[in-house]
Amino acid sequence: MGLLTEGGSALRDRIGHAIFSRVAGPDGPDNRARIHGTPGPRWFGPERPVRTVHGDASMFIGGLSALLLQSLHPLAMAAVAGHSGFRGDPWGRLQRTSTFLAVTTYGTADSAQRAVDRVRAVHETVRGTTPDGEEYRAADPRLLCWVHVAEVDCFLRAHQRYGAHPLDAAGCDGYVADMARIATALGVPDPPVDRAGLAERLEAYRGELRATPEARGTARFLLLNPPVPLLARVPYGVLAANAVSLLPVWASRALWLPRIPPAEGVCVRPLGTAVTAGIRWALTPTRPAP
16 A cells, blocks of 8 residues: 555656646746745735635636637737747746746745836837737736736636635635736736626726637637647646636637537536646645655
């Protein structure tokens, strides 16, 4: 039994290391130690909902869903297509994003502010013109707000469906309020602070949203040609299908993403729950034997 337990622990560690290295990058272990080990005040205490949401494996589905939803704003999509390099270095972009979320969620207040300042400095350099001739600026407060509310909505939806410990109503509002703290620091004016405000803000953008060729190309890249090893294609496909299932119907239709509602409840969601649980298991550190 001891050998079996040790073998299972070793397998968990190998899988967990592979996942973590992809998401956090080569500096992940050092960053994690610094983020969690540096003493000092934090923006969010251990009891805050943002820590519960961002520490759960459901973020894998929520993150994919957020990218798809965000792409429906033509100006946001143009900024990503023209400046992020996500096709040439998708893992690098993911690693930078995950590090930012980790620092602002768990790091010291000083570290969180420095991370925000770096992002704001980058935003100031991102500007251009869409293929339709519209000018865009990544630092535009309205564009920042769209990226923020789409992200918060998808992260929270994913957590409530696939998270190990879904939040109650007060916790959901608390998560939106926590994320508003980060959004304000990034330059978002008057971000929503509860679910009702989040829903109203998302609806207010509907008239600006449409699926451009770049947005549909991004969806195909993320869903059909992911930069993942062959052995990971099946679990990634499950995560991707569940990311699509989180989208509002109008959004998936705009991106030409097929959906079969009866199959989602019978097959897609249970598989998503299982894969998310597997990732959560792999990323849970094993305890040393006594």
